[in-house]
Amino acid sequence: MVIRTVDDLLKSLRTASFFPIVVEELPEQKGNLNFVGTYSEFLDAAKALRTEVVFLTQTVVSEVFFRDREQEVDDEQNDAIEAEGVDLCAFLPKLSKYRSKIGSAGQFELSVHVQQGSSLTFSIFADWWHEFIDCHIEARELARQQREADAAKHEAEEDAKLQSLRQKLRDLVLDKTFAKLPTQLAMREYALDRYPEIGALGENGIKQELQSLKASIQARGLGRKQ
16 A cells, blocks of 8 residues: 555554554653544544543633733832732733633643553633633733833833933032042032932942042042132
8 A cells, every 4th residue: 555645544554453543743751642633533542542541631711811910010009919910901901801701611631641651632622712812822912012111111210310310410520619529438428418319329329420520520620729
């Protein structure tokens, strides 16, 4: 018999009294073999494997599918919201129609033992399951994009705030009293007394700015006594 197609191969195996079981692929390591075929064909395969035990697992829709727990909430008053996660339906309203499925199983997996460490698995899906998962994935992607946009906005605002504080510190170069202070420590205390908010720059940030200011003052002769 000439073998040209999978059907030819299956027919040949059956003629030779073998029971061929088609799976998606052979894993590199021991694990599940995903059965390819119908439910009744899976049952025939299970019988051919001489097993009387079929393991059943199910995936049940819960509120977890509608929450994005990676979303950050900056408002301290919203700690409870942050703990529960942000509602994904806010990003993709059409996801909300599946809230009625909470408590329902959308996927079943039947598994039979093949050999030590591996099994033959067949999946059954509710007619709405794939569309629901597509919506769930889309909503999470939209939430991720919003999270990144919010983070970028927050970072830009923080950078602008720090830049404003640095500018306040740099403007002190025109303050004659500040310019004549003998040490950076004295300059630091003077600057913090004048603008307490520059403490947000941190010790290293203030130190670096003062070093540049000290050099600028000396170069321009602003610190000379008159």
